[in-house]
Amino acid sequence: MAERVGVYICHCGSNIAGKVDVEDVSQWAGEELDNVVISRDYEFMCSSLGQELIEDDIKNEGLTRVVVGACSPHLHERTFRKACSNAGLNPYLCQMASLREQVSWVTEDEALATAKSKAMISGAVERVQLHEELEPTEVPVNPHSLVVGGGIAGIQTALELANSGNPVILVEREPSIGGHMAQFDKTFPTLDCSACILTPNMSDVSSHPNITLLSYSEVEEVTGFVGNFHVRIRKKARYVIEEDCTGCGICIEKCPKSVIDEVFEAGIGYRKSIYRPFPQAVPKYPVLDAETCIYFEKGTCKACEKFCPTNAIDFEQKDTFIDIDVGNIILATGYDTFDSRKIPQYGYGRLANVFTSLEFERLCNAAGPTNGHIVLRDGVTTPKSVAIIHCVGSRDTRFNAHCSAVCCMSALKFGHLVIEKTGAEVHSFYTDMRPSFKDYEEFYNRLLEEGMHFTRGRVAEVTEAALQPGEEGKLIIQVEDTLIGRQRRIPVDMVILMTALEPKPDAREVGLKFGISCSMAGWFTERHPKLDPVATMTDGIFIAGACQGPKDIPASVSQGAAAAARVLGMIMKGAVEIEPIVATIHEERCSGCRICNTLCPFNAIDYLEDKMVSVINQALCKGCGTCVAACPAQAITGAHYSNEQIFAEIEGLLFDVVQGNGAKPVVEEPEAVPA
Amino acid sequence: MSEKGVLALYWAASCGGCEIAVLGINEKILDVAAAFDIVFWPCVLDGKVRDIEKMDDKSIDLCFFNGAIRTSEQEYMARLMRQKSKVLVAFGSCAQEGCIPGLANATTKEAIFQTAYHDTPSTVNPDGIRPQTETEVAEGTLYLPFFYETVKTLGQTVDVDYYLPGCPPEPERIWDAIVAILENKLPAPGSVIGAETTVCDDCPRTRDEKKIKEFKRTWEIVPDPDICLLEQGLVCCGIATRAGCGALCPTVGSPCIGCYGPNEGVEDFGARMMTALASVIDSDDPEEIDRIIHEGIPDPIGTFYRFSLAHSELRRIALPANGGSDAKLETAESA
């Protein structure tokens, strides 16, 4: 019996309807395509009303197949499958055509967009009629979770999960957890001491019975799938035996080699070759930096070893590997800051008293290199005037098109700290002031009251060239004050560049490792920008914090907690459904040639010596279809991607070409005999 | 079957091997004669087309049609036999998939004529005469069938009820088919009467996982008598070829060339061979892969489509003037 196909064309507001003549497509499908019994277009198919439309038609019109022309199946395939299943139709009897991502958003010409849409609907209609009913399989979820990145977002996630009684492995690349927040002095807008609110959470992590902390470690390899990931972690050689180290710090004290600390002190402070980034570091064990260590360079010294009371120094230590199994993974790998030297007119690296925002954080941090004294690069002079330049490397198509989101508020915080600590004049040069969240505008007001000057204008250049009296020995900010419409020159002692937040340079590589994608800029891509911000396209992999995009502390913490909630949901449910898209070998057709045997990287194919046939272990099969395509006897079929389905789809997609080109010979009953 | 059935056999573009294969059933031919009135068998019996034309439609119970379709006369006969037969069987590889005559699709009609009427050493044709579809003589016009550019299978020409694979079909399989017909135990119309497995199923050689670093030609090695020929680098088509022959060739150390056609459900035999062989090439380096393929398989059409070119998805090589006008064909004929 012929299938009864229902076709639904989504307007997606104007997203599709603005480019594609949706009424025409829907009418055409109803009239021209075989077995289409209902064809409708609707404003928002993904809305509950749109879904009800499908459900009602299945129930009332006896639809046996459903085609939805809407967005990418990666967004709403689940939605429409669920609608089908609500109405009692097997969810796999539904097929989507991506009219938005593949047509309306990428096509200039409206008529051509409509024609392409018809082809895609035709392809889907042809294909869906050959779909088979499938039932998803369930696999258990390992309750262990892996959190990658020990900044505030990762810490929050780890604690939420651990507090709910589930084991967590937290991996941190640096010697200590804490992330950027550990470097900051105060937090906006409350001016809480950053360390005071962060360090209790850090020590909770270190003492939590459910958390295994692997610092100075990196994820090497990830295999497996949602609920059942296998992860290999490289624990880098610390040259300190953690079991023996008491964290007394004598080794650090005795180390004769002092080097610039480019990481924690942002390059304006020093550390030893064996070091702990900061006193409250978690874990407490120091790390020996072999690249600068005198012993590694010259073969002598070993001061640390000599003075260590517990013999915890081990120069022979090597990287080790730890293999773990986890059910879910949360990436909270954070951000990097823009290299201000790419904007040479701001003079960073050339003009001594131009600082980056991160340098300034360390400068006013009581635990920083100046004990919190805000001074010029000479280390002693207190500035009398300070300029803060916003958007350095942000909102700039040459570097980062995005707004870095946190700089306006950080600049206000800096302004307050400068005024409070030095009484200096503070000038902010902003492009647009964006204090958008709770109590932020109030903080802006506070700074206005405190006398911080605000000039709307992106600074043209910072120069030491004094051209007028009063400019000598100063850094001069050359700017158009856009609210006055005039050029101004403002001499100051110190300049702070509010550097852009950028994706980590290896974000793409890390994304690949975990099987998730990045935006063009390099931020991890969430499953849905609004409704699913911490999940990714890969089941079981979640993201939290600034690795997904610039974010301040409250937002990072919220995401950390949100990601934990998503993972807990999976753990509580105990099992996840795996798509039943697997391959099957039809034994009666298999002659045991063994071509397929080497093709499966998941070892899902076995050869049965006694029966001389190959079989697929469907629990291991991931459904890639490579063996299906390889079988010379066509004895393997791939569920939901069978040859027949694909051939039908090709033919449907080429409906306008196939018509009358002789590709499908119409064999009529020939009239050979003369009448 | 109380009354005798009516049987016809016809021979279009083929070598005649199928006719001999019918006789290969030996004395069982008498059983056939007992069961059927043979009304038409040009190879064996005298008969006239006009007699068939005069018959009522569907008055032939069974027609074994061997050979591919390459002229208008063959097409006419195919249509005629279809019209007059209840059950039309594409008999043998030529009718089923074009077979060796179908390899003409790897060249052009013009090239064939050039070779046949001009270039072969034995041809003496000083006036460069070529046969024409129409020739005026004193008595009127003489006609010859129109020679097709592309060889077709029977199935591409008319509806076929059953296919009997093989070049030629093995006598045992022919007899099986006749029995099935007599006992009315036929599978669904349109299907192949034969096995659902491949030659490997009948092949006595031991087989292991496959990884190919180099394809070998038959003259390059003396194959090990016991292990799979493919594993030894020989392009054995047994993996993709329907069982039915009893794995005659591989058993004696000669790789299968695929005469029994593709396995059940397969549209394009060559695609199956290509994908299977390529999948097990032991290299991830694009250049090395290219080298292995180009050096090992110098003639991909002959290797993968020896019997099935006419039946394949693409059916033939591209014509030099694809989409040319009628005038071009005329020129080719009249040149």
Next chain:
Amino acid sequence: MADERFEPKIIAFLCNWCSYRAADLAGTARIKYEPNIRMLRVMCSGRVDPSFVLKAFALGADGVMIAGCHPGECHYLEQNYKTMRRFSMLKHTLQAMGMEDDRVRLQWASAAEGVLLAGAINEMIEQVRALGPLDWPKNWSENGNIEEAIEQLVEEHAEAMEVPV
């Protein structure tokens, strides 16, 4: 006729994990490309059977693209290497069949490479457009001469039938 631009029809097979997502990204980023490409989703480029490509050509497609994750980045670890091998084999055969090289293309595109994919699509469309229509089925059409010839035969036979035996 000469003024009318040839609009090729190209079939593309995209793997679910990289290239289909690259197409999604091209959409989200509103990167425009020509509408001559019609895409099918497969789970992995390793699922692409040469017969899919042959089928597309046999039905009249002017070009076929196979797109997958970059080598070494396959969602299924290494299956795109099989794609690479099969593509080489297929191309070898298509060359022998007289098909122009530019009509088939193997394109690697990661999920982040929407721009790259759109560029590759436009480039391929341009190349195929330059080659002109393929219209493979025309190769066996005999330019419509068959029916004429059969009619000729029917007439001839009818004439013969009139002669009393």
Next chain:
Amino acid sequence: MPEVPTNGSSSDFRTEVINATPGGENLRICLQCGTCGGSCPSGPDMDYSPRQLFAMIDAGFRDDVLKSNTPWYCVSCYYCTVRCPKEIPITDIMYTLKQMAVKEHLYDDSDAPEWSESFIGFVETYGRSFELGLATRYHLTHSPLSKFSLGPFAIGMVTKNRLAFLPERIEGINQLKAILERAKQLEAEQ
């Protein structure tokens, strides 16, 4: 009191400017940040900063834009162009505005267009520029009483043998004239 316009006079002025400027599309994404205005060496003497000009272009204040001295004070130093965070080819846009203003005789407030025209006059006649003739002609006709006096400059140039007394004419002047003639025709057709 000047009238407050209900809207700019030309709603499509920005498109016009963009179309006349190669690579000018980014003008649409101007952020009004003022990097250009702050970087401009002659900014203090302009009646509007480049940024303000862009806002006026968007608002459709066609006449005010084309009457502005801003494009004419552009010294082609390209600071704005290389610094613009939206990669707007600002210097090229200034050339576009100048050409529009000259075509429509809207900028009459300064000598700048005449300077350009005098300069090009020599080039079109001789194929080379001619500094003495240029300076003399320009100064005699436009600002004989300006605080910049030609005297010391010209005397110095002559005594240092750095000023030619006669213009030099290229050999292919007719060829050049034909080329420029054709170019002007093509420009007019645009």
Next chain:
Amino acid sequence: MKYGYYPGCSLGKSAKPYDDSTKAIADQLGMSFEEIDDWNCCGATEYFSLNKTAAYALVARNLALAAKQDSLTDLVAPCSACYLNLRKTDDYMGKYPKIGDLTNESLAAGGLSYEPGSLRVRHLLDVVVEDIGFESISEKVTNPLTNLWVAPYYGCMVVRPEFGDTDPVDAEYPVTMDHLMETLGATVVDFPLKTHCCGGHMTQISSDTAFELIRQLLHNADESNADVIVTICPMCQLNLDAYQTQVNRHFGTNYKIPILYFTQLIGLAMGIPAKKLGVGKEFVSASAALKKIGLEVEEEPAPAGKRKKDDKSLPMPSGRVEG
């Protein structure tokens, strides 16, 4: 190596010393210049203000002529404005097909055509630094410019705009000429305004604007105690040199900074007689500054600076973008 040479109008007369010195050093540095036959004016910054198509055509005639000239691959212009116009026309003709088409259509009226990209348009400084190189120049230095304090002045049009292959730092803070001067033995002073505007044609249009820009440059060089400003552009030279007296009068200042071409300083360091280099034709005499050449004062290299115990200063980041 052989280069196509486009001197431009200025080098014929007002910047004759630039032409003279360029030719004087060419032989010794192994550069051979072949002047473009019957070249015409590049239109400076003026033609683009009036008629863009004509402006591109005017410049393109020179490119077309140069491309016809046998086996020329590189076209060198010493004048910044000429360089920019040639380079920009070549670049835009390729980048914007419409400009390419209109320009070639215009050229056709004179029987010419130009394929964009067929010539490499280069400024003389780039040729000297990249092709000749500091090493071989230093080998030729016989009279090092020891103790001569120079302010390297690049101006605008060589460093900006960027054509895709330039480091953004160069547009703002180039150092190639600094290194060149050091190679010649000179002391390079910090000159933050090194890429600022000399006033360009504003001397003709609004002298107030121009004089202020000139004053800023002179002031900045003077602050750094420069003996001489060294330039790579005839317009910069003219504005800073010929108008220096008037600027002094206008602002009541008393700058006396000679403005020399970089080619002149190269020539002097290689021992070429000053006269042959056109030295002496400048308005503000360089004789006082040039007297300093020859004083052999060994400069003490700054000690590497071990950080002292009581040194409170913070480390300085390096000035260049990493990676």
